Amino acid sequence: MIAVSACLLGYMCRYDGKNKKNRCLLEVLESDEIMPICPEQLGGLPTPRYPSNLLGGDGFDVLDGKAKVVSIYGIDNTKAFLKGAHAALYKIRKNNITLCYLKGKSPSCGAGTCARLCAGTDKRAETNFIAGRITGVTAALLMREKIKVKSIG
Numbered sequence: 847m848i849a850v851s852a853c854l855l856g857y858m859c860r861y862d863g864k865n866k867k868n869r870c871l872l873e874v875l876e877s878d879e880i881m882p883i884c885p886e887q888l889g890g891l892p893t894p895r896y897p898s899n900l901l902g903g904d905g906f907d908v909l910d911g912k913a914k915v916v917s918i919y920g921i922d923n924t925k926a927f928l929k930g931a932h933a934a935l936y937k938i939r940k941n942n943i944t945l946c947y948l949k950g951k952s953p954s955c956g957a958g959t960c961a962r963l964c965a966g967t968d969k970r971a972e973t974n975f976i977a978g979r980i981t982g983v984t985a986a987l988l989m990r991e992k993i994k995v996k997s998i999g
């Protein structure tokens with residue numbers, strides 16, 4: 847089984863109530879068993895919600911208590927992001943999952959450099975890497991716990 851950011855699968859769980867359905871990823875995973883996860887919803891945040899940003903560091907710093915996650919209106923959502931990250935890890939561990947595809951450029955799911963997946967002869971080929979993206983709270987926790995994370999742009 848593979849865990850995937852729910853918004854990439856078409857779930858309307860993004861902050862704006864929309865999704866980020868990735869048809870190439872769905873093709874890549876067509877024969878896999880998938881477990882959708884949305885750490886922000888698992889952390890108790892509503893949908894839609896105001897977007898949040900990492901403040902003072904990346905997801906690893908949030909895990910270490912050195913940075914926060916704050917909404918665009920200044921609400922401190924750090925606890926919810928941490929709760930969601932640990933809930934996602936719990937579900938992943940419970941299902942013996944070792945690989946995740948997570949949505950890039952997210953304060954939860956972002957995992958550094960993103961790849962774009964392209965359908966084609968080699969469906970698992972990853973192209974057009976986008977470097978330098980920040981790592982979110984859930985991605986950081988999963989990486990620390992030795993879960994393989996692939997970031998999809």
Ligand code: SF4
Pocket residue numbers: 851852853854859860861883884885886887949952954955956
């Ligand atoms: S990026 Fe992650 S936390 Fe944000 S909507 Fe998608 S699954 Fe949920």
